[in-house]
Amino acid sequence: MDKLKELSENGFYIAKSITPISMHKEIFLTFYDVLISMISRHKIRTDFQIKNIEDLNYPDDIKELDKLVFAVSDFNRELMGELYDTVAYCSAFFKLIGNPEIEKTARELMSLKSYSTMYSVTHRIRMDEPKDEMRRAAWHQEIFHSYPDTRFLQTWGPVIRNSTVSNGTIEVCKKSHQHGVVDQDWEEFKGGGYAQRIIVKDEIVKKHEILQLEMNIGDVMFFDRHLIHRSGYNSSNEIRYSQVGLWNDCSYKGFRTPKPAFESRTFSPRDNYDMQMKKIRSQ
Numbered sequence: 001m002d003k004l005k006e007l008s009e010n011g012f013y014i015a016k017s018i019t020p021i022s023m024h025k026e027i028f029l030t031f032y033d034v035l036i037s038m039i040s041r042h043k044i045r046t047d048f049q050i051k052n053i054e055d056l057n058y059p060d061d062i063k064e065l066d067k068l069v070f071a072v073s074d075f076n077r078e079l080m081g082e083l084y085d086t087v088a089y090c091s092a093f094f095k096l097i098g099n100p101e102i103e104k105t106a107r108e109l110m111s112l113k114s115y116s117t118m119y120s121v122t123h124r125i126r127m128d129e130p131k132d133e134m135r136r137a138a139w140h141q142e143i144f145h146s147y148p149d150t151r152f153l154q155t156w157g158p159v160i161r162n163s164t165v166s167n168g169t170i171e172v173c174k175k176s177h178q179h180g181v182v183d184q185d186w187e188e189f190k191g192g193g194y195a196q197r198i199i200v201k202d203e204i205v206k207k208h209e210i211l212q213l214e215m216n217i218g219d220v221m222f223f224d225r226h227l228i229h230r231s232g233y234n235s236s237n238e239i240r241y242s243q244v245g246l247w248n249d250c251s252y253k254g255f256r257t258p259k260p261a262f263e264s265r266t267f268s269p270r271d272n273y274d275m276q277m278k279k280i281r282s283q
């Protein structure tokens, strides 16, 4: 079936083997490198010998990476947010999401021209740790996790290792996009791992057949903003790494670029200025 027809009928289209394995190795090394810096910066003790990055084999040593994530997460859960933010703006990640095949497929699926501008929103690599019910994404539609009055296509794909039913691959409600926006509840932060969740009502989910979509690294799924989806439960002992993000059509009339808001994790420019000036002037 033609990809556009598949997207409009099923609400999703999976492009097979479009990102190279070498890219996943690069992302694997990026995570490892950032984690090594974090462990050294915060003097985190581990009960295992950390393997030298230069001696790592990919994919055989993915478990070595999991061990570093667990060590940092156990030491201070807040550092995971910093890890997310670091990877999301590093050059290797830009290369992954800027992959020409992803770009070409997204344009084709939105019926855009080869020169049409697509704007990236909330592209991230999710890390879903084993047995983490608290941070698992519940049934939702992406529409309320983005900006109003935009036209976008969502992407999801396994990174570093394949996504399986056991490690909690993405689940979708078959053909649910056909009903547009459905009834859902807005839940504010309750001390868990999320700021808020907008959850589709159970009785709506129950009307659909649920598909658990296993994918291999290299595969990228493109899906409709109304498709009801969630993270599966990670019942394995490994981390599921996945790329998530939205491509927005910049030519769409309602599209207005959101203002990026960067905030220092340490001092503000003003704090820094005050400290430096105080030092100079006291000399």
Ligand SMILES: [Fe+2]
Binding pocket: 137, 140, 141, 142, 229
């Ligand atoms: Fe989502």
